[in-house]
Amino acid sequence: MSIEKDSGGIGTRARAVGLAALRGLGLALVTLPGAVVGLVLALVSLALVPLGIGLITTPWVLTGVRVLADWRRVLAAQWGGVRIPSAYRPVAKDANPWTRTFGMLRDPATWRDLRWLPVDMTAGFVTALSAAVVVLYPLEGLAVAAGLWRPLSSSGGYWYGFVRVADQGSALAAGALGLALLALAPLAPRLLSAHFRLTRTVLGAGQGELAERVRVLTESRRDAVDTSAAELRRIERDLHDGAQARLVAMGMDLGTIEVLLDKDPEQAKKLLAQARQSSVDALTELRDLVRGIHPPVLAERGLGDAVRALALRMPVPTEVNVDLPVRADAPVESAAYFAVSEALTNAVKHAGADRIWIDLHHVREREGAGMLRITVTDNGRGGAVAGAGSGLAGVERRLGTFDGVLAVSSPAGGPTMVTMEIPCV
Structure with a gap:
């Protein structure tokens, strides 16, 4: 039973190492060209803003950079368990180019993205590629020992690490080196996680921005409280001056009607019609008031x-x-x-x-x-x-x-x- 458990655990770890290597290789192949293209386009577009051309191109370029950064956030959560919140300020896409461009440039998250691009094409590329190298390079040494050295050394020699492979004996030495390097393979998941932690360090919101965010939310909450208090005062005033006054007048009319009912029926009828109209007006005002609070x-x-x-x-x-x-x-x-x-x-x-x-x-x-x-x-x-x-x-x-x-x-x-x-x- 323990042997079966150990073999199952080894198999799980081996799959995790292999998966981390493949993911690191895929990230390395995408990271460098994606970051280079994004940074070059962003710098060119920003340089063209004074000429007016950048006002048109910058929102599109920055949106593309945000898509790239958000995609990396998704991979960080799914592949590395590293959560990186996306905290962009919303900008109306239907606004004029000037508003969109400078709305995005005023967002601190935009400048985080632009700082992240050069980091991603250097340290990010290295950490992602390292996760693949610590697995694939030792496997290459074993493949060389198994016979891959023949086509590789056809031009007179092949270097694997510090071993020059020219015959089967040197190929076996390269295989031994590859087997020794295979001990580094379990580092692949950690290197991939380091890549995503580096991404979080650059893309994550800083303390200053979080403090600014708290300040904005505090002001918004205070405005909401003030607005609610003003709305309550308006409702109280409308009830007092409108429906309440009409209801009071209607009650007085009904009292007068009660007195006049036997003495002057004709006048009582007139007051009844007036009271009925007052009730209709009060109901209309109440409906308008309710509609102003929350329309049915x-x-x-x-x-x-x-x-x-x-x-x-x-x-x-x-x-x-x-x-x-x-x-x-x-x-x-x-x-x-x-x-x-x-x-x-x-x-x-x-x-x-x-x-x-x-x-x-x-x-x-x-x-x-x-x-x-x-x-x-x-x-x-x-x-x-x-x-x-x-x-x-x-x-x-x-x-x-x-x-x-x-x-x-x-x-x-x-x-x-x-x-x-x-x-x-």
Whole structure:
């Protein structure tokens, strides 16, 4: 029984060593050309930014580098058990080239990627290749001893390590050296793991960036709390000045009706009609208030139908295009709904638009992750900015709670395009 267990354990270790060698060889073959091409393209594209050409090419090049880095993160988790979080700041892909380019360049993760490329083509290449060499090179020595030396030494000699192979005797010496070097083969998984740990060291977020991330999240949470408190005060004010006042007046009318019912039936009928109208008005105000808190159609039918219902109430023609295969989380849907509502209000009140287009779709980026992307376009006068005090600034704060991003393209004379992205599963 113990012999069977030992043989099984040896077989498992041998498979792990062989797999690490093949993976290291594959990584080495991809690492060097991939990193070189990525770094050269990035440097050339960045150099062309002052000429304007780089504004077009840089987002595409940096996106390609991110894809390469994310692919390495996946391999690090699957092959080495090393988890490297991907923490890129979202940038609206439908924004203008200037916004996209400098949005990506302001992201510290972008510069981590660019620092990683030269490290990957040097130390990363060496560690990946070493995982293959410690297994394949000893096997080459054994193959030389088995007869491979004949075709290899046909030109007058062949060096294996420090052994010059020219005949069978020297080939056996090379085989003995290969057998000795085979003792290093178990290092292959460790060398492959060292490659991925090196990748994590360069691609992983630093303490300064983590502190900045905590600061941003703290501000977003404070903004969310302030927004919630303001919303509660608004609800309290609307209830006090609207539905509550109408209900109080209706109660007083009913008391008067009770007194007049026998004395002056005609006046009582008039007050009844007035009380009935007050109840209708109070119900309407309560429905509007509930719709402002969380529209029933949003809870029942989802974001797409809720935005369509919102578009039907707009005073200008509004087209809605929805491509959402599944529903997002309720908080994300709520944030997106009110962000669209604010963008539509701005288009009607401030832009003077007479036509609006809304596009909602889900963009899948990686396994289990993606973006809810919303675009609101109008043909108004343009000039919209997401500055302090504007409605779009409130939208930006609302989206920031969910790590979302807002991009505004609004040249003078229009059109205005407001693009919103919210990370969601």
